Amino acid sequence: MLAITLGTLAYMAPAASVQRLRLGYFPRCCLLILVMIPGIGREVNGAQRWLPLGVITLQPSEFAKLAVLLYAAGYLVRQEEAVRHHWSGLAKLIAILSVVAALLLLEPDFGATVIIVGVVVGMTFLAGAKLVYVLAMLAAAAMALAFLVLSAPYRMKRLTAYQDPWADPFGSGFQLVQSLIAFGQGEWWGLGWVTASRSFLFAEAHTDFVFSIWSEETGLIGATAMIALFVMLIARVLNIGWRAAAQQRLFEAYVCFGAALMFAGQAFVNMGASSGLLPTKV
Template identity: 60%
Template structure:
């Protein structure tokens, strides 16, 4: 397979990311227009802000792309420290912004920063570096495996204090996925994984609202005007879309029927307006994007660039996990959980972090020798 590049960039990877950004721009412009007009007297309020976020994300990605992988390897601890510090800062009274009972945002002038999004990237960078430095310990000793698990536990506690159960699940799954791919002992991995799964279940049963979401997920029509309202309205949006959709701008569910129409449930509005084919287009773009990132990771591994490989694997796990959860929640496949759809949902921090992740993978691909390709093993 020949890698297509233009000016040192992996063209397929860049085009897939750009396509998702364009889908997000169109989807948010349509999904937010009535909400913005009602609350701000300007139907294009969120569309303009999202365009600003896209510009900021592109600028941040350009800076990240200019920095070599060696820089991220050497400073992984600093990013983890920064991410942890932001998670602590957002919990301080009078500093963090409380919305609907969750204290997840830091107000910065007219904008807000969501530390949990930054924490995902920080954990991936730190863990990729740790796996390179402590490869043998991670693969052979409990101590080498438990150290990153301890760091993960600290981040998890801070995320749950907000609380942000969705981000917690993504961080935990990503970290364990990276450890598994690094070759950790299966007995060590399964033991800690079992404990972690039991811990997550305990968190679900410990909070009544999480239990209610789980119950609602199994039968949303049991409480159609209460806990099941969001899911039912989302399913109605999918049903109205049929094969080709009702047309861009013609969604009914965005007219204050479906809450969070331009953020957590933007995929539902997109499916209503573009139908089954439009929904499959977005799923196809995400599948191709993640597959391309995994291809870069595999190339890096074959070339001996293990930091780039682990980092790319981590990015693929974050993007695929978050996309799967968001679209799964929208379609009723998973219990309701507030997670943005990467590159598509409205939200500045998420968009900037996603673009930075993509820039990291683009730079890793650029650094690889052109001859490094995974070879098929001959049949015995």
Template identity: 60%
Template structure:
């Protein structure tokens, strides 16, 4: 068989379990968004399928981005991690420039690109994972051995967090900081260094919460949403009603009542609530199971890569697992009243082009790492 044909087939032979789990979550997202956005799209755009059509375009763009990412060797990402970090930082600065950044409900998080918008914070998460993975490989002894090796990447994380808080985007800040801390911990940083920085980080988060009145209001609404049922607690109450109406088997796809302008913009951060209302406890557990299986498989790939000395690939997988698990936990926790209200997308499921594209790129990176594993008697596969 010609070498070029063999290489082409190798690139197409992705891990079936990872691929199917990612595809299943994307399909769940398409179904959930289609149902949750019908009335909203009809009222605001005169087209009940407005968001469904746009999301299909996002899926196509995410698929193309994922394929391109998968076809690029892992070594390229390791060598260019610093460049992607600079691009992400530049975009985080650019989004704050008046006239360039788009402000929605007091937050300036988006850059308008024609009919679509770019959310730099989503790119920053991916760039941070790639950069930290490369740094931890290059400076492994320094990271594990002294404060300087630990503080250098934390300074980078601090710069990213500062730019995110200026927008402000508290949710993305928590995910970026948590992912970085998790990667460094898994990379072998000293426990004392880690615990001290964790304490500083927690104190910083508490200070940030109480520094803004709207965050305090969200915390108050979380502890007792019925104290202000038509104000700060309205969104959480409507979400809890959606969960309650779903019971075991749900009210049926398309039959949600809460999406009829009770739950504001239900196709975005609270799409899981509508899914739970329409498919019930069984449907909600299905999505949780898909995320658990996906994250478990990614961690398995990380473990295999680490055992074969592919540390950069392992750290990328760890970072990806931390982002997916962190965002899924926060999004589902907020929807079910477990956590205070926070604007974070559910990976692969929530409406949003940048989030979906970056999620597919991260999954493609993991798939590429998996293809490079030595599983055929000492021969590397991809």
């Protein structure tokens, strides 16, 4: 119900009004600070990423993703010439992105950080920034993320467990092993709705391993259908973005590009981690 309400309001909001709300995006990012204040944020599994609000719990990083996406779209429109021809045109955007990324890493939420950085870098490329600038941003982000992984023992442990989960099937590799078993048990047509035998074994079955549960219940056919639906959604959003760009409605175009990249990134990370193609979230 909340999603439908917010979606309806977003649909009704004029794009020009959304574009003008530059400073309105920052309170959403400030929610990232609230979750780290003792007594306000809720800690789950060693990470303090949630804000309890009565019967619901919010994850501020989701609001931060949207805020950064909208801000980046507006910035790329306002600084179009500078972004395309000068490195200095990207400086302010990179600075804001770095602050948000730092707040996310303090929670810590490594996965959300990767998604947000990837989306903004992709948007700058689609906005016409020089390839050398985009590659420099990617290289800097890759080095920073590699340092974060290497400097945290628990992240390194998850990375090595992903490479061979069967080496410790009841310890560090437990989640991935159960996920792979779920895929196998689903076979072609699945076990049926609400019959997944692995759902009670995952720490976060409804989020990090939801694709595993879906595949166990609906089989290879259902998993393939889910991937196809995501591909169709992303292609549709990109198509709308290209059409908006052709009409010089650049803000709408960049929002579409960012949304498509976000959908693609989150789907790829979730499906890749649950199927063993990527490490589980670190």
